[in-house]
Amino acid sequence: MVELIGLIYSLVLGAVITSFTNVVGLRVPRKQSIVTPRSHCPSCGHVLSAWELIPVFGYVFLRGKCRGCGGRIAPTYPLFELLGAVGYAYSFWLYGFSLTTLLAFVFLSTLLALAMSDLSTMLVPNVILMFTAPILMLLAYSAGVVWWSPIAGAALGFAVLATVFFVSKGGLGAGDVKLFTVIGLVLGPRDVLVALFLSSLIGAIVGLTLIGLKRMNRKQPIPFVPSIALGTMLTFWFSERFFDWYFDLM
Numbered sequence: 001m002v003e004l005i006g007l008i009y010s011l012v013l014g015a016v017i018t019s020f021t022n023v024v025g026l027r028v029p030r031k032q033s034i035v036t037p038r039s040h041c042p043s044c045g046h047v048l049s050a051w052e053l054i055p056v057f058g059y060v061f062l063r064g065k066c067r068g069c070g071g072r073i074a075p076t077y078p079l080f081e082l083l084g085a086v087g088y089a090y091s092f093w094l095y096g097f098s099l100t101t102l103l104a105f106v107f108l109s110t111l112l113a114l115a116m117s118d119l120s121t122m123l124v125p126n127v128i129l130m131f132t133a134p135i136l137m138l139l140a141y142s143a144g145v146v147w148w149s150p151i152a153g154a155a156l157g158f159a160v161l162a163t164v165f166f167v168s169k170g171g172l173g174a175g176d177v178k179l180f181t182v183i184g185l186v187l188g189p190r191d192v193l194v195a196l197f198l199s200s201l202i203g204a205i206v207g208l209t210l211i212g213l214k215r216m217n218r219k220q221p222i223p224f225v226p227s228i229a230l231g232t233m234l235t236f237w238f239s240e241r242f243f244d245w246y247f248d249l250m
């Protein structure tokens with residue numbers, strides 16, 4: 001019973017926090033305040049009332065259209081809220097009432113804020129990374145990782161991405177290098193490489209699909225952070241069990 005309440009609470013909390021990180025991802029890279037003005041339609045300025053702000057459901061009630069001007073609301077917002085809700089609930093399902101769950105919440109929300117920022121402006125704001133990195137490191141230690149894991153993970157994440165950054169000459173942003181340094185803090189040296197592998201794979205599939213659907217051409221830069229966010233959370237949730245299973249086979 002307590003577990004069920006915890007699960008529902010995580011689901012709601014994930015949706016609410018993600019509607020906040022959506023605002024952070026939209027406004028922080030544009031150097032706007034995250035408090036004022038209140039959320040409004042970018043086309044007509046219609047200020048959203050309380051019920052229109054309800055995560056996911058607000059969008060469904062409005063049928064994806066602004067009540068002021070009838071303009072289309074980007075489906076990315078409710079999609080992210082849904083992912084945040086499911087991600088929080090899944091983390092609670094895996095780790096229960098623990099500091100690992102809290103680490104998963106903060107990690108997922110950081111990644112969602114950065115993914116939204118990258119989608120809306122192609123930027124990975126330093127301020128978000130600098131604000132969350134110490135919290136993530138503290139939570140990783142509290143959750144019981146060995147002392148060298150965050151240090152080695154961050155160093156390796158930085159070294160590998162910085163090398164790719166210089167070799168590819170702009171195929172990768174400086175933001176991606178900083179982001180993988182922070183990811184390394186949380187995941188440690190082995191899993192930061194797993195996350196990089198999965199993110200690149202997902203990024204390649206997304207890129208080829210968008211080019212195939214003619215939604216993008218080859219020259220257009222495609223935001224990479226949403227793929228990194230997905231690859232990283234999959235690593236966070238599944239890597240340990242994958243390696244356990246794999247070494248059991250051998």
Ligand SMILES: [Zn+2]
Nearest residue numbers: 041044066069
């Ligand atoms: Zn409007």
